[in-house]
Amino acid sequence: MNMVGAALKCIFVYWLVQGIDTMTSDQTFTRPIVVAPIAGLILGEFQTGIVMGAALESIFMGISAIGGVVPADACTSSILAVAFTILTGTSAEEGLALAMPIGTLMSSFSSMFTPIFASLAPFWEKLALEMKPKKFIGILLPFQLFISRIVPTIVLFIAVAYGIDGLQTLLGQLPGWLRAGLGASSSMMTAIGFAITTAMIWSNETGVYFFVGYVLAAYLGLGNLPIAIFAAAIAFVTFFRDKQTNDLKTELTGKVAGGVANDEEDFF
Amino acid sequence: MARKYNELSAEEKRILKSMYWRSHSVFWGFTMTKMEANGFTITLTPAIESIYADDLDEKREAYRRHQNFFNTHAVPFAFIASLVYAMENEHKKNGLPAQTIENVKAALMGPTAGMFDSIFFNCIRIIAAGIGIGLCAQGNFLGTIMFIILYMVPQEITRFLFIRYGYILGTEFIDQIFQSGLMNSLTKAASVMGLMMIGAMTASMVRVPLNWEINIGGAVTNIGDTLNSIFPNLLGPILLFFLVSQIRKGRRPTQLVLGILAFGILGAFVGIF
Incomplete structure (x- = not known):
């Protein structure tokens, strides 16, 4: 089979399932059990795709996106595993063995471009503040459907058309410090989003609780849910202590105002 | 007590229906800086446009508010957006402080993300995949269809x-x-929760991957490890509060983003990352 033609078919499958997931946000069509049969169908061996879908889903089942970061890209790995199996005529096992390293390669390529896309955040804010909702969606949706998919698309194309060796050569060409630097800035970018929110909600009276939450997570290693329960408990105590103070205040002012309050009570 | 859906006005129903469809935009324009902020803006657009139809300044403020950092699972995303619609209404009618809206968002995103990641990723998806895998392994395409139905329908109903x-x-x-x-008491309680959750999320999501080794008379010391042994992820909040002070000074987000990008690459070039 013509490798370039097969690569284009793989890209079509990738854009199709990603497009459906973009529109539904249910994270269903990018799962291996759906992707692999579709890839098999498009590449001409539906049965192989279905059977490999079962195996790939079992592999990727335990791996889920944590905090929005996808560790190994299940969608592209599945497409590639099916493509290698069908195109080179190897066994499904060998295709699967190739899938995981490519998933990791794909992640390292994609994560290199994360900070570049993160740099667009101020652009989106500016666009939103123009207050033209139709224009906002009109630019954001095509961006999400096509432009944000450019990097995996290119990697997918090279991997199918020229093999993984080509991919590794390409990655080897890049200086290590550039990859390390992009990775480092990517993990620091999140601090900007938090800083904007913190600047907005900071209050000197309750600011100390920032550090309580920080210690619970960083030092005790608690997850978000147990910390939220602690936070809710403290918030409840704060709320009811405040309420008592308020009630006391009303009672006192009522006593000072004396007659007026009594009149009101009689009235009710 | 609690109103029924049928008792809502036609306008409220129209907005909620539109918000349901728009809540599928969760991951549009996802960035590491603000994560799901763009999806949140799109989902709240009908509410903002209706509530602040006659007040351009307030409308711009509302858009700015919902362009802030937001991140949770795609299903509770819908709940928080709908709750924020109610709060924006109260902000306009009764002057509910804007800070409280921010605090409630900040307080809810962390725990709902954890809770619903567990429900959908670790429970429902496992069940759906288990049934689907069994059929697919025998070469039956019905397995894929079962997976799609069992995994997608519960998400849509909950949403x-x-x-x-x-x-x-x-x-x-x-x-x-x-x-x-x-x-006032509620505002303070929301602020306690909001700040505590932001503190927790800073600890778990902001990383300054310092990997700087200095050689003092033959003894190699890794500065990053040393700082982490004083306190885990010590540089995270330091970076955060540095950025807060820069924002207070009026620095634009664009400057901060480009600054971090340059800092990361230059830092890696001289070998501290």
């Missing part, structure tokens, strides 16, 4: 109910608070 009840319950709760005159 649909969340959009309805987030607004209804939120409005009722805030009205009660206003009637009892406890708004």
Whole structure:
């Protein structure tokens, strides 16, 4: 089979399932059990795709996106595993063995471009503040459907058309410090989003609780849910202590105002 | 007590319906800086346009508010958006402080993300995949179809109910608070939760991957490890509060983003990352 033609078919499958997931946000069509049969169908061996879908889903089942970061890209790995199996005529096992390293390669390529896309955040804010909702969606949706998919698309194309060796050569060409630097800035970018929110909600009276939450997570290693329960408990105590103070205040002012309050009570 | 959906006005129903469809935009324009902020803006657009139709400045403020950092699972996303619709209403009508809206968002995103990641990724998806894998392994395409139905339908139903009840319950709760005159107490309680969760998320999501080794008379010391042994992820909050001070000084987000990008690459070039 013509490798370039097969690569284009793989890209079509990738854009199709990603497009459906973009529109539904249910994270269903990018799962291996759906992707692999579709890839098999498009590449001409539906049965192989279905059977490999079962195996790939079992592999990727335990791996889920944590905090929005996808560790190994299940969608592209599945497409590639099916493509290698069908195109080179190897066994499904060998295709699967190739899938995981490519998933990791794909992640390292994609994560290199994360900070570049993160740099667009101020652009989106500016666009939103123009207050033209139709224009906002009109630019954001095509961006999400096509432009944000450019990097995996290119990697997918090279991997199918020229093999993984080509991919590794390409990655080897890049200086290590550039990859390390992009990775480092990517993990620091999140601090900007938090800083904007913190600047907005900071209050000197309750600011100390920032550090309580920080210690619970960083030092005790608690997850978000147990910390939220602690936070809710403290918030409840704060709320009811405040309420008592308020009630006391009303009672006192009522006593000072004396007659007026009594009149009101009689009235009710 | 709690109003029924049928008792809502035609305008409220129209907005909630539109918000349901728009809540599918969760991951549009996802960035590491603000994560799901763009999806949140799109989902709240009908509410903002209706509530602040006659007030351009307030409308711009509302858009700015919802362009802030936001991140949770795609299903509770709908609940928080619907709740925020109720709060934006109260902000306009009764002057609920804008800070409280921010605090409630910050307080809810972390725990809901954890809770619903567990429900959908670790429970429902496992069940759906288990049934699907069994059929697919025998070469039966029905397995894929079963997986799609079993995994997608529960998400859509939950999302649909969340959009309805987030607004209804939120409005009722805030009205009660206003009637009892406890708004200030609620504001303070929300602030406690919001800041505590932001602190927790800073610890778990902001990383300064310092990997700087210095050689003092033959002894190699890794500065990053040393700082982490003083306190885990010590540089995270330091970076955060540095950025907060820069924002207070009026630095634009673009400058901060480009600054971090340059800092990361230059830092890696001289070998500290």
